[in-house]
Amino acid sequence: xxxxxxxxxxxxxTAGAHFLFVALTLGLATVIAVLQxxxxxxxxxxxxxxxxxxxxxxxxNYAMGIVTGLVMEFQLGLSWSGLTHFAxxxxxxxxxMETLVAFFVESTFLGLWVFGWxxxxxxxHLAAIWVVTLTAYASAYWILVANGFMQNPVGAAPGGDxxxxxxxxxxxxxxxxxxxxxxxxxxALVTAGFFLAGVSAWHLLRRTPEAEFFGRSLxxxxxxxxxxxxxxxxxxxLQLQLIQDIQPHKxxxxxxxxxxxxxxxxxMLVTYAAxxxxxxxxxxxxxxxxxxxxxxxxxxxxxxxxxxxYVAMISGWVFREVGRQPWVxxxxxxTQDAVSDLSPSAIRFSFVTFVTAFAVLIAxxxxxxxxxxxxxxxxVAPGPEPVTQGVLV
Amino acid sequence: xxxxxxxxxxxxxxxxxxxxxxxxxxxxxxLPFLGRDGDRRRxxxxxxxxxxLANEVWLVATAGLLIGAFPALExxxxxxxxxxxxxxxxxxxxxxxxxWSRERAGARVWPAICDAAVTLGSWTVAGAWxxxxxxxxTGVTDDVAGGPAVALLxxxxxxxxxxxxLSFAGLRLPGRTGGRSRFAVxxxxxAGVVLAAGARLxxxxxxxxDATLRLLVPAVAAMLPLxxxxxxxTWRLFRHRVAGRVSA
Numbered sequence: 001x002x003x004x005x006x007x008x009x010x011x012x013x014t015a016g017a018h019f020l021f022v023a024l025t026l027g028l029a030t031v032i033a034v035l036q037x038x039x040x041x042x043x044x045x046x047x048x049x050x051x052x053x054x055x056x057x058x059x060x061n062y063a064m065g066i067v068t069g070l071v072m073e074f075q076l077g078l079s080w081s082g083l084t085h086f087a088x089x090x091x092x093x094x095x096x097m098e099t100l101v102a103f104f105v106e107s108t109f110l111g112l113w114v115f116g117w118x119x120x121x122x123x124x125h126l127a128a129i130w131v132v133t134l135t136a137y138a139s140a141y142w143i144l145v146a147n148g149f150m151q152n153p154v155g156a157a158p159g160g161d162x163x164x165x166x167x168x169x170x171x172x173x174x175x176x177x178x179x180x181x182x183x184x185x186x187x188a189l190v191t192a193g194f195f196l197a198g199v200s201a202w203h204l205l206r207r208t209p210e211a212e213f214f215g216r217s218l219x220x221x222x223x224x225x226x227x228x229x230x231x232x233x234x235x236x237x238l239q240l241q242l243i244q245d246i247q248p249h250k251x252x253x254x255x256x257x258x259x260x261x262x263x264x265x266x267x268m269l270v271t272y273a274a275x276x277x278x279x280x281x282x283x284x285x286x287x288x289x290x291x292x293x294x295x296x297x298x299x300x301x302x303x304x305x306x307x308x309x310y311v312a313m314i315s316g317w318v319f320r321e322v323g324r325q326p327w328v329x330x331x332x333x334x335t336q337d338a339v340s341d342l343s344p345s346a347i348r349f350s351f352v353t354f355v356t357a358f359a360v361l362i363a364x365x366x367x368x369x370x371x372x373x374x375x376x377x378x379x380v381a382p383g384p385e386p387v388t389q390g391v392l393v
Numbered sequence: 394x395x396x397x398x399x400x401x402x403x404x405x406x407x408x409x410x411x412x413x414x415x416x417x418x419x420x421x422x423x424l425p426f427l428g429r430d431g432d433r434r435r436x437x438x439x440x441x442x443x444x445x446l447a448n449e450v451w452l453v454a455t456a457g458l459l460i461g462a463f464p465a466l467e468x469x470x471x472x473x474x475x476x477x478x479x480x481x482x483x484x485x486x487x488x489x490x491x492x493w494s495r496e497r498a499g500a501r502v503w504p505a506i507c508d509a510a511v512t513l514g515s516w517t518v519a520g521a522w523x524x525x526x527x528x529x530x531t532g533v534t535d536d537v538a539g540g541p542a543v544a545l546l547x548x549x550x551x552x553x554x555x556x557x558x559l560s561f562a563g564l565r566l567p568g569r570t571g572g573r574s575r576f577a578v579x580x581x582x583x584a585g586v587v588l589a590a591g592a593r594l595x596x597x598x599x600x601x602x603d604a605t606l607r608l609l610v611p612a613v614a615a616m617l618p619l620x621x622x623x624x625x626x627t628w629r630l631f632r633h634r635v636a637g638r639v640s641a
Contacts, residue, residue, distance in 0.1 A: 063493040066446075067486035073456055074482050077471035088464025089605040096461020096609060101616050103457075104450045108623030112630065115443035119630055162464075165604045340472045350479045357486055364490065368497050 004339050006347045007079040014072050017358045021065035023313050027192025028058045029133040040126045053377040064365045082338035086162045087329050091146045098142035106135035141181050148177025150329050152246045179239045186231035191309040193225025199373045201302035215292045222282040229279055250323035264318030271312040396600035398610050399462040410451035411587050412580040417441040417448055419558015421515030427562055434508050440565035440635045447627040461609055466599035473535035481521035488514025523550035529590035553583050567634050
């Protein structure tokens with residue numbers, strides 16, 4: 001493979017790995033913020049226990065999201081200096097906004113939430129998780145400002161040796177950004193819903209002692225996933241309409257092409273249909289408390305369905321990004337012109353390093369998540385907590 | 394004018410990273426020395442773990458601001474320093490994984506693996522920074538620098554990271570002496586190196602367009618209070634030494 005192909009594959013794997021974690025983190029943060037609100041306002045013990053249990057899984061996953069996100073941020077500079085050079089005034093600026101306005105606050109407050117569990121007063125602690133959740137949304141928005149501009153470059157004009165910002169409002173309200181933002185949010189909630197339902201089903205299937213805890217969690221998961229799937233269909237449909245207008249070449253790839261973009265789109269649609277019909281069934285079955293606890297065949301299906309939202313998300317991204325080729329900024333800058341002037345050995349070195357690191361990270365994450373999920377929630381009367389670490393770590 | 398402000402903000406975030414993040418990196422380097430057995434190492438990791446997230450965001454912000462406000466400088470620095478930045482990021486994720494995962498599994502083997510990851514990762518991060526800073530100090534901004542002067546300077550910077558870590562350990566670990574003034578001295582030494590290296594960079598010629606900076610700089614300035622509230626809360630909440638008792 002040449003430098004361009006390796007750089008593209010490296011970025012695709014980085015973004016793909018990052019998104020595996022982001023999809024769950026973004027949805028789970030919302031769920032946990034709501035659970036903790038109920039625990040704090042209503043002084044509800046079971047919601048407090050749910051906050052802790054799902055919070056642990058959230059934090060494990062979040063850590064992976066951070067480290068893969070770091071590699072992505074640095075890779076933009078390392079491999080795609082042509083992009084920052086040409087479109088830095090728009091793309092670079094929105095990435096800067098993401099790091100400063102969103103991620104900085106998100107990560108600092110996440111630290112306060114994780115490690116300040118018994119140190120902050122309960123209202124301050126609740127405020128911390130809401131700050132984390134809202135800045136996580138802001139983070140997604142700013143990344144999609146950059147990505148939406150690459151799909152549909154509005155609000156900038158050529159000037160000097162690159163693009164100049166001419167209309168900030170047009171950049172910030174780019175339909176390619178806004179539709180994708182709501183699509184990602186609803187998709188993240190679908191992911192979190194399937195995750196909650198699947199992990200809970202595992203415990204109910206194994207008849208672990210926490211039937212009440214996991215019965216309620218399963219129902220929450222199912223009830224989130226249903227409406228979220230509906231929302232993701234609406235926002236997905238809007239995007240399909242939009243690309244007929246703004247990216248006719250992508251539409252052509254989708255409707256009559258034969259490459260990865262079409263495969264991604266079809267896989268996404270098939271997976272979506274499977275989740276949709278499964279969710280209708282779930283909504284019916286979840287009406288009965290007895291069925292929730294006893295329907296073992298259903299439990300197996302819920303566990304097996306955990307990967308579906310991931311498949312839909314990643315294949316949807318493949319469609320969105322591969323369908324843009326050969327452009328990196330649609331109609332203005334080709335991917336070929338955006339790649340840094342790197343030697344083949346340099347890109348091979350970074351490819352091998354990062355791919356190895358990601359393989360280890362995904363393996364460790366899956367192992368730790370499964371281990372923590374299996375362990376179940378803390379006993380009702382908790383033993384002495386380890387004093388040297390935050391409660392969640 | 395806006396580009397001067399943007400450069401000042403960039404310097405602010407970079408100094409924040411080296412003065413605060415440098416401390417937990419230094420403790421990570423000194424982990425085998427500060428913690429002779431597993432229980433003690435657990436305490437050392439506990440001393441830095443509430444801080445490392447709040448500290449590393451300064452670097453993420455520095456990199457973000459570099460891309461946003463000085464794209465041409467970024468396009469010059471990053472490809473030139475490619476192998477060092479790959480090493481830096483790899484060391485960073487290895488050490489973070491060790492810090493995050495240490496308490497999550499097993500009693501002996503897994504924590505020992507994580508301790509090794511923290512130590513190796515921290516040395517890699519400090520070493521990569523030392524090399525980058527030494528290169529910048531000698532005036533090389535578009536390539537990996539070499540030669541005895543660079544090696545000597547790099548060794549000094551690595552030592553500064555380690556010393557700064559020991560100062561931080563003096564504030565957080567039971568049974569170690571040291572006070573805030575020692576922490577301030579090692580922080581100032583690192584800051585001096587960073588400022589001297591930054592002075593070698595040409596910000597004026599590489600700034601983003603004025604239309605972009607006029608939006609970016611005020612937006613960042615408006616967010617600064619919230620950014621700083623999170624930092625102050627973190628440093629206040631965890632200002633005491635970690636508990637000496639170690640539960641199973």
